[in-house]
Amino acid sequence: MPRAFTPKVVTANALLEGDVVYLTADDRWTRNHSEAELIEDEAHAQIRLLDAEARAGEIVGAYLADAIPGPNGPEPVHFREAFRTRGPSNYPHGKQEGV
Amino acid sequence: MYSYSEFDEAFVRERVAQFRAQVERRIEGSLTEDEFKPLRLMNGLYLQLHAYMLRVAIPYGTLNGRQMRQLAMIARRWDKGYGHFTTRQNIQFNWPELRDVPDMLDALADVGMHAIQTSGNTIRNVTADHFAGAAADEIADPRPLAELIRQWSTDHPEFQFLPRKFKIAVTGSPADRAVTAAHDIGLRIVERDGAQGVQVIVGGGLGRTPMIGKVLAEFVPEDDLLPYLEAVVAVYNLLGRRDNKYKARIKITVHENGIEEISRLVDEEFARRKPMFQGVDQALLSAIRAQFAPPVFAEPQTTALPADAAFRSFYDTNTGPHRAPGYRIVTISLKSHGATPGDATAEQMEVIADLAERYGHDEIRISHEQNVILPHVPLHHLAAIHEALKDAGLSTANIGLVSDIIACPGMDYCALATARSIPVAQEIATRFDELKLEHDIGPLKIKISGCINACGHHHVGHIGILGLDRAGVENYQITLGGDAGPDAVIGERTGPGFAYDEIVPAIERLLRAYLDLREDRDETFLDAYRRVGMAPFKAALYPASEEARADAA
Ligand code: HEM
Ligand code: SF4
Numbered sequence: 001m002p003r004a005f006t007p008k009v010v011t012a013n014a015l016l017e018g019d020v021v022y023l024t025a026d027d028r029w030t031r032n033h034s035e036a037e038l039i040e041d042e043a044h045a046q047i048r049l050l051d052a053e054a055r056a057g058e059i060v061g062a063y064l065a066d067a068i069p070g071p072n073g074p075e076p077v078h079f080r081e082a083f084r085t086r087g088p089s090n091y092p093h094g095k096q097e098g099v
Numbered sequence: 100m101y102s103y104s105e106f107d108e109a110f111v112r113e114r115v116a117q118f119r120a121q122v123e124r125r126i127e128g129s130l131t132e133d134e135f136k137p138l139r140l141m142n143g144l145y146l147q148l149h150a151y152m153l154r155v156a157i158p159y160g161t162l163n164g165r166q167m168r169q170l171a172m173i174a175r176r177w178d179k180g181y182g183h184f185t186t187r188q189n190i191q192f193n194w195p196e197l198r199d200v201p202d203m204l205d206a207l208a209d210v211g212m213h214a215i216q217t218s219g220n221t222i223r224n225v226t227a228d229h230f231a232g233a234a235a236d237e238i239a240d241p242r243p244l245a246e247l248i249r250q251w252s253t254d255h256p257e258f259q260f261l262p263r264k265f266k267i268a269v270t271g272s273p274a275d276r277a278v279t280a281a282h283d284i285g286l287r288i289v290e291r292d293g294a295q296g297v298q299v300i301v302g303g304g305l306g307r308t309p310m311i312g313k314v315l316a317e318f319v320p321e322d323d324l325l326p327y328l329e330a331v332v333a334v335y336n337l338l339g340r341r342d343n344k345y346k347a348r349i350k351i352t353v354h355e356n357g358i359e360e361i362s363r364l365v366d367e368e369f370a371r372r373k374p375m376f377q378g379v380d381q382a383l384l385s386a387i388r389a390q391f392a393p394p395v396f397a398e399p400q401t402t403a404l405p406a407d408a409a410f411r412s413f414y415d416t417n418t419g420p421h422r423a424p425g426y427r428i429v430t431i432s433l434k435s436h437g438a439t440p441g442d443a444t445a446e447q448m449e450v451i452a453d454l455a456e457r458y459g460h461d462e463i464r465i466s467h468e469q470n471v472i473l474p475h476v477p478l479h480h481l482a483a484i485h486e487a488l489k490d491a492g493l494s495t496a497n498i499g500l501v502s503d504i505i506a507c508p509g510m511d512y513c514a515l516a517t518a519r520s521i522p523v524a525q526e527i528a529t530r531f532d533e534l535k536l537e538h539d540i541g542p543l544k545i546k547i548s549g550c551i552n553a554c555g556h557h558h559v560g561h562i563g564i565l566g567l568d569r570a571g572v573e574n575y576q577i578t579l580g581g582d583a584g585p586d587a588v589i590g591e592r593t594g595p596g597f598a599y600d601e602i603v604p605a606i607e608r609l610l611r612a613y614l615d616l617r618e619d620r621d622e623t624f625l626d627a628y629r630r631v632g633m634a635p636f637k638a639a640l641y642p643a644s645e646e647a648r649a650d651a652a
Contacts, residue, residue, distance in 0.1 A: 015126070016197050018150035057128045060146055078571055080148075080510060083519075087149050088511035090439045090521045093179055093194065094149040 008045045009036040009067045009074055010052045011084070012059035020084045020095070021059060023052050029059060031095055033085045034073030039064075111213045118142045119201035126197070143214025144200055147512045153192045153203060155214045158249075159227045159242050160188035160465040160472075162212075164452035167463055169210040171448035177203050182448070184433060184441040186467045186505055186556060188226060193512055220261045222252035222332070226268045228276045229466035232393055233428050233474035235420035238288050239295060241271035243388045244324070247380065250387075251325050258332055262339030263347035265332065266304075273585060278467065280312045280587035281305050281559060283349045284331060287585075289318060296320045301331060301361065302353030305553035309589045310350040313358045315365065323373065325380045330368035334361060394460035394475055399425025402479035409494070412538075413485050416496040418476075427481060429459075429473040430466070431488060432503065435495040436532040440506045440524050441469030450491040454484055467556075468505055470498065501536075501543045501610070502528035505556055509549025509566060510573075516549035518566025518573040519599075523547055526603045531610075540610055542623045544583070559583035561625045562606065563590045575602040577609075579636055580628045591633060593640055605640055612639035 010023035021029040022036035030036065039045040045064055052062035066077035076082045087094020118138070125135040139145075143154040155170070170190060174182045177199045178192040185191055195203060207213055217223045225245040232240040248267055252258065258265075268282040279285025285300035296318045303312030319327045338356060340346045353361055404414065418427040431451060434440050443451070451471055455463045458480035464472040476484065488494040497503050504527060507513065509520030524547055531537050546560030550567075557563035563578035574596040581590030597605045610624070616635055617627045628636065 013146055013150075018146060018194075018196065020149060056132055057126075060132050079573060080516075080568075083510060084148055088193075088521075089519060090511055090525065091179075 005042040006066050007068060008039045008064040010048050010062055011065050012052060012062040015058055015060055023048060033076060036074050038067055038069055038074040111208045114215060115201060115204040115208055118204060122197060122201055141216055141218055143216050147514050150194045151197060153195050153200060153214055154216065155190045155207060155212060156224065157189050157465050159231065159245060160229045162463050163461045164456035166210045166212055167448050167452040169206060171445040173203055173206055175445040181442050181444045184443065184465050184469050186469060186554060188465045188467055220263050221259055222265045222267065225249045226277055228270045228272055229464045229472055230276060230428055230474065231271060232391065233421055234272050235422050236274050237272040237422060238290055239271045240391055241269040241288060242391050243384060245269045246387045247384050258336065261336055262341050275585040278559065278583045285312050291318050294320065297324055302350040304348050304350040305556060305558050307345060307551050308350065309558040310354065311587045311589060313353060315358065315362055322381050326372045326376045327369055329372050330365045333368050334364045396423040396426060397477055400479045405482050410482065410485050412496040413494055417498045425478050427476050427478060429476045429484060430498045431471040431493050432495040432497055433470050434497060434503050434528065435492055436502055437525050437529040439521050440504055447491050447493055450487060454487055458484055497537060499542050501531045501540050501545065504528065504545045504547060506547040507549050507555035513549060515552060517568040518549050520547040520549040520555060520566055523564060523602055527606055530603055530607060541620065556583065558589045559587060560590060567596060573599045577605065579633060582625060593637055608639045609636055612636055
């Protein structure tokens, strides 16, 4: 039996800075996971991934990552994605820097 | 020390100019990422989890003060003020922006450095002992042979499409600090009846299928070395499996065909190839040797060394015997308790550059254990060096001890990681510093990798830690009894892994068990493990009450 589809966000790295970015419902790239579009439908997820890949001048390596709805917007599921929302744990570098 | 020839310099400059144009074309849209990616990787530019990463080669881990100062400048100007020295004896910058990379590469070329990565299934960068040319226990400096091999293998027409990548390491010392037995070919300079030759070890490697190399030839005379290596690589080229990437390294070829069969084929091939070498290689070797000539060592001076405890501890732990009288090898620890193993700030790099220029014949080495070495230090400068290191936060006396941990970048940086490794190293170091047990525990090598690729050499750690992803949670497997020395051994798994917040307490239980069962202070952790085996350590790691839980996990 095929596995049930779980909600996703589209994520990638910014071409120039390398930062982790997420695709929003209004087609922006945000650095903030909670602003990402939470995609609940598999067919729509594939289309959004294609949309993202078409914007090769802005990003690198787009893929779908599992996410769940939270009080302030989508939240990551896997610890790798949670780290990507912040930055490394040995220095306050990366996104966590400005927070 | 080895310096670029004019050809090398022109070649590096041309590559930077090419890459600058490629970056422009990628940004303006005429190169796709699929087209650009192999180009950036060839120039040492990787995309990691949070940013790009630039990996800069440091051949044989050897550099001078001017080069180190330039690395500091690059760290300050285009990165976040620090760099990460790795187990491959290179430096990684973790935060470059794409547009800046060509300028960084130009700045490297200004001091004869580059980030060009040998890639593809070819013979890769040859590595050597970080104490080369300085160690008292050395038969000969291995770097001239390493450089000869590098020149022979670069663009060797026959070996551009090997079944898989191929790595060679050379040591000139029986102590083998180059982990030769974990390379596709390991070479150990040996002496027989007064003549120098090389012992050839083949088929070692870590990663997914760790194997210790086997001796293929006990003694190959120096002037037979290149034809012999050619024979080995030619046999592998023919026999190595091309059907499965995970079975393509020579370690599998040796494993599947047996060392006797490989040896027979290599001997046949050698007989065919030897006549084609007409001594050009030996002329080249002499020319290379001249470039690696040792500095002119100063006459030993009588000096009273400081008697304070901090200096004594530094002297005993971080310095080693030198081949020249009145000299020591100084290892500068990049593992101060709680710091990221292998990281140095721009300021620290400048202090090291100054010390090398002022006191150390302008030579610096990077070790695969992620520390920095001043290979040639006259005894009478040791006190001044220690003072300067203290001021720079670089005087931690922990070389070879529990907090001198090798850790790969793991999931704090690396896109391939399955778990973090840096914070595990930081917490182990901090914990044993709090306990003040470090010097009591004595010689111990802990090595941590954040995935099965084993960049942190965990298989050959006395204690190895491998970070995995088990059902979406970080989980750490422990191996015991590994050894990276001359009689290299792959460690053995203890049993089920530990969660992130259980791994440091587990290591503590393990080492308390060792302190309880060792015969005396001279019996190291590794000796004790070899004497008593796994059982007592397993009992300490998995106390009865936890066993059921661990099994169920
Ligand atoms: C973005 C960072 C990195 C990536 C993507 C990466 C990737 C890999 C991969 C895929 C392998 C396995 C190759 C094979 O067995 O065929 C490997 C091996 C290795 N890596 Fe890394 N690595 C990274 C960083 C590092 C760092 C920072 C170090 C040093 C601290 C390192 C040291 C090594 C070593 C020594 C091996 C050799 C193991 C062997 O061949 O048996 N790597 N790496
Ligand atoms: S061992 Fe794995 S996690 Fe660590 S640097 Fe190598 S590829 Fe990355």
